[in-house]
Structure formats: structure tokens, C-alpha cells
Amino acid sequence: MMPHQQILCVDMKSFYASCTAVMLGLDPLDCYLVIAGNHDRKGSVVLAASPRMKKEFGIKTGSRLFEVPDDPRILVEEPEMATYLRISTEITRVFHRYVPKEAIHTYSVDESFVKVDGALRLWGDARTIAEKIRDDIEREFQLPSAIGIGPNMLMAKLCLDLEAKSKGIAEWSYEDVKSKLWEVSPLSEMWGIGRRMEKNLTGMGIFTVGQLARYDLEKLEKKFGVMGNQLYYHAWGVDLSEIGAPILQGQISFGKSQILLRDYKEEEEIKHVILEMCEEVARRARNHRKVARTISFGLGYSKDEFGGGFYRSRTVEEPTNVTMEIYRVCLALLKEHYRGKTVRQISISLSNLVDDHMLQLSLFDPNGWKRRELGYTVDSLRSRFGSASILRGVSYTNAGTARHRATLVGGHKK
Template sequence: MSYKVDYSQFPNRSIVCIDMMSFYASCIAVLHNLDIRKVPIAVVGNLQHPGSIVLAASPPMKQRFGIRSARSRLYDIPNHPEIRVFEAKMQYFLEMSMAVTDILHTYVPPEAVHVYSVDESFIDLTGTEKLWGNPEDTVQRIQEEILNTLQLHSTAGMGPNMLMAKLALDLEAKKSGFAKWTFEDVQTKLWPVSPLREMWGIGSRTEKTLNNMGIFTVGQLANVPLSLLEDKFGVMGNQLYHHAWGIDLSKLGSPIESGQISYGKGQILMRDYNKIEEVHTVLLEMCEDVAKRARDVLQSARTISLAIGYSKNAFGGGFQRSRTVEEATNDTMKIYQTCKELLKENYNGSPVRQISISITKLEDEHSMQLSLFEKDNWKNRKLAAAMDGIRNRYGSASLLRAVSYTPAGTAVKRSKMLGGQKL
């Protein structure tokens, strides 16, 4: 087999991505002594809101009633005597997640574990052969211990890097329980993947652009000249090319999509927002959150993106627009002002139900040019730092803007939640 990429030049480790199956539903099943494999279970964010999203569904709930997490809502669940519906218990879910992590730490040191999400973790088993034997057997042993100790079923993907481990998990292991992908599997297992959005790291917008270029499979992407992809996508083109060849140089614990780091926030509103002033309120709250996260790590951004989703009552739709500003910023009000401009230019007056913002093209904060024409730039930065310090010490709701206390504000209510759900 001939390669354009010389795999001998890249790290070949034993990285495992472990995912808890139907995690929230499984935790609830354990709590109520139910069989996750037999009982149709749904976990929702709030039982008092018919529009509350289904956060998790057990296999019988999916197979028998077509209810799926993140796609269905409370009002979609049929009135059936066998169905059990529960409200999310985020504190309990976190405790179970930490219990899983504790088990992983008995096999490897803390630096060899990266908690990717509440139900998914990466673990590096490289060099553990003398302790635990063959890495594939170690994965099985870990899965059995999690099941016997916590009654949680899991799936696992193994690969030479984080990307390949994640792909093995998503594209094979979630059906078989365990899958190992090597560099030799790239052409036979990864390249046939289509549509492109099935490839982890490729979203619908990137997929559409690639499709317009005549690229519909990962294999076609891998055989496009690297220079063409870099001309079209910049640094992301380099990433797309190497990911299509199964190459990933991310260190355990760092973002897999290195070079494309961004900060963003999105929320589905609990009701339709019919006035643009109400949308402005939520926008300001979200800009404050995103800007603070950038300031906390001394980053600033040049590109600001806004996405608006209209209510289904207005037949859905929406828009997503971005703007690159002249000077990188992490100033809340500057990000907010850009979002307001994007909203004014593209909003059609329909009721708004979903808002997302993100900032990209990050650079070190110290590279920011403090404009001579804006005397208050440095003073504003120091003020923001002081506000961030208060929030870091006393909680996100310890210091809020006045708009958060208006009927349109969501920050107060969301401060009492974890992951968007009640504790």
C-alpha cells in the first residue's frame, strides 16, 4: 500500500476514547433500579416545560418510540404506560462521571487521562503493557470494571492518536462495543466515509463548501492537493488534509482541532423572542460570557460570528454571519456591537428561538494594538479584569449587567443550572 503520508514520521500511541452509552439515561436507570436495555427511559431538562429538550433516551425509547436525544422534546413523548420520564439530575450525573474518571486513574496517572465531556474521556495506555498487558485487553478490563462497579455500559475506540481513537469510537465502536483503528485502516475504513459531516470535525457548512468543490468522501478529500485546501480554508485546509489521512499531532488534553480554537456559546430560548430589544439582551449576556472566557486565557479574536435560529412557529430558518474586525479584541462591548450590526443587517423580524455566537482567529492578547484614538481601551481592559476576578471568585451571578434582571434576561436563571440544566 503506497501513501502520500509517511506514517513512520508521526507518533503511534495507544490512545483510547471511552464513551458511556446513553449516559444520563443509564445513570437514572441505576438510581431507580431499572434495566436500561428493557425500559423506555427519557431524561429531560425540565418537566414543567413541554418544549424541554430530551437529553437522553434509552435504547428501547429510541427503537420503539423514535424518541432521540437532542432531537425530541418533552411534548414528543407519547403517553404510554411503559415509558418512564425523569428530570435531569446534573449533580448526580457529575458524581457518576467523576466515579468513572476515578476508575481510569487506577490504570494510568492523571496526565494520561483527558475528560472530553461528562460521558466521554480519552486515556493514553502507551507504555502500560508491563503493568496491565495488551492495551486491547486493558480496555476490556476497564469497561468491565466500570460496568461491575457503576452498572454503566460503555463503548471504546482505540487509535494511534486522539483523532483516530475518536473516529474508531464514532464510526465503528458505537455499534460493536470496541474498535481499534490503525494507520493501515485509513484507506479502507476512513476514506469511504460519506457524507462528509460523518467525519468528526467537519460541520455542515464545511461539508457544503467541500461538496461545491466536488469532494464528497474523505478519500476524495485526502487526495485533493494540500495547496488547494490551504488556499480555500487557510490553516483549516491543512488540518482537513491531514485529518483525512488520519494524522493528528494534538497532545492528550489539548483541543484536537488545534489551530482552530474558538470560544462560543449557544442557547435555545425557553420562549419565542419577538422584539429585537429582547434579542439584544441575551446577546449582551452571551458576549459577556464568551469575552470573559477569552480574557481568562489572555486571548483576543479577530472574527466574530452570530447565528440566529427562528421559531418553528415562523417556519424555522435563520442565518449565520461572520465579520472580521480590524483589531483583535476581547472587549465585551466591541464583540456585542459587532453582533448587533450583524443582527441588524440580516434579521427579518421573525420570532427568535436560538442564538449562538463565537469568536475565532485568536491571537495572544498582548498583540492587541491599543488604538491611540480610544483613550479608554486600557482602562476598560482593567475594569473587565476586575469584574472577571469577582465572578471567578464568587460565581458567574455575583456581578451581572442590569439587563440580566429584565424579563428577557437569561443569565440569572442559567447561573443556577449546570450544562443548561438544573442541578
């Protein structure tokens, strides 16, 4: 009764590092290469590392620059985000040779889903198409890739992460769930389960995906709500989402988390950055014509304060995508939970979303529709003239970060 589609999940191996290696005339699979943003700060995060760096030195995405060994074979390069995006777009054009655009879902800059059901008579079975796509990418871009094949998006992604990344191409069916998926442990190895969820599940005596699949569904739903339902069915390899839809429907939200370039100690400065970030998440919601009922806000403290922080949510009576309304909620949460410590990270997200046309205008707030339309007007100006074409006054203070971020692509140098 479940979907029996032919879906490829295509992943570019160490994409940023591989692109840079090719541009330097190196073999992506044989060189020692690290991509990091700011070479002057030894605490800079490693954005990508070549496969040999991962295998021989344990350096991977998320490592810090000071962890990179002082070895003459190792090259440390800056990211070229605009170039990576152009290459990603060209790789997507390769998929268009085999399927129409409706059958392609770009999941991230280096990962895509391709539904090949309608192309089987033209090109052969799913594995044959996968081999053709992989060969095309390697021949034309000299970039390595891996492809997982499954009967739905979830299974294709799991096949990619758990088998294809080591084999190049792998294929899973529902019959493989018990023998290949249920053995997975720790649980965070399974896509969709993070460290926090893993901790909650192990506290319930669930240590493998097989144990999760055999756990009582009602208890999971009582504990985690809709996420419990999804975890249970994902453990059985069941996914009913279509190409282009988020795999975890219950996790739809618009959020932004920013690690600040310096410690922020003054509350007024912190408020300036919060306002800029509220503008950003509100814009993302407006771009999708969504309004949010729940607003989440958090601060991460500096290591000088021994870390820590808080993350709290509040549900509002009227769903909104108006910047200043979101900002007021964040300020209320700041006032309730902030104790004057040094801040290094700020997080804001909007969830519990509904369509914008469902927004009810209040008789007691006759100008509410004007504030809503103003946001869309500002968005259209930025879309036409650039993200820095119209900014709030706080962005021109010493605390503002929006002007600097407008010069970046994907948060990094162009």
C-alpha cells in the first residue's frame, strides 16, 4: 500500500572542498584540503574538508581551524560561495537531461532528489540512470558524487547516508528495512534524529531503530506529538511526502541562528541584532505567504561565561509575519529570561504556520493590514535593488550586522 516510486538522492561528496580542489587542479579524492572562512581567527569553523582530511586527520565540517594539523601537505583555502552556487546550478541542469523540472527537488546546495519513474523507458532502470548521472557529473565537472535509490524520499536519503556514501551507488527497498535500517545505532546516525531526540529516546529504553519501530505508537505520540508519529513510521521506512515537499512535515519553520563576530555585553546592542534577525525571519515567512502562531527566541552565552543560555517559545493569539510584532515577543522573552550575561549567539524561529490569507484583521487594530502590507513592500524593494538597499537604523550602529552580512553569500565571502 505504500508508495513504490523510483527516487534518487544525489549527494556531492565534500562539495565545497571538491570544487576548490578542481579549481586548483587537484584530485578531490586524493588531496588534503580544508575550507574555512576567516583564516585570521583560529576558532573559525571548517566549512568543508576533502575526504582524505576526514579519513586520515579526522577533520570534518564543524571542526575548528586550530584543530587542523600543521602539515605541509594540507591546503587551507577560503570559500567561494558564488562559484559553488553556480556549479550547483549547472549540476542541476544535468538532472534536466533525464527528467522534467517537476521531478527534481533541490534539498540543499549539494544534495537533490530526482524522481525517475517516468524516465525508465527512456534511460533504463533507476540504477542505470543513477550511473549515467554520476558519470556525467564526474566527466563534466571532475566532481565525485554518491547516489541512494529508494521507493520514497526518506528511503532514498537513508540509503544515501547509510550505504551509498561508502559504495558510490546503493539501492534500498522496503524489504531492506529490517536488515539494514533497524540495526542502526546510535539513533542519531538515522537522518531526522538529532542528539537531543536521541537522548530522549534512549531515556525511554530505545537504542536502535528496530526498537523504535517496535515501540508502542500511542506512547510515542503522547510523548512527542506528531513527531512521535513520524519517528515511528520513519523507522518502518514509510514516507508519504511528494517530491518538493519537506520530508518532516511537522518541522516546517522559518528560523535564523547567528554566531556573533564578537561578544555583546550591552543589552541595547543585543536588541539591535534581535531586530535585524526578526526582520530576516519575517521576510522568509512573507516570501512563502505564511504567518506564524509560535515565536521562539534564544541566546547562547560566551565561553567566558562558561557557555549556557536559554531557548523559549511563545504562542500568540493572532498569527503574524510583521517584523515589529515578532520583535516585541522576542523582547518580552528577553526580559523574562536574560540575566545580563555576555551573548555570543542569537536564535529566532517562527513555527506553527498557517497561510497568510487565513489572517484575521482585528476591529480593534484598523491599521494592522497596513503594517502587514508594508513588510511585503519593503521585501519587493530589497528583491529588486538588493538586500542592503533599505535597512533599519539599527543596522548603521556599531552593533548592527546586516550591512556586513549583505556582502556575503551563504554567510561567507563571495
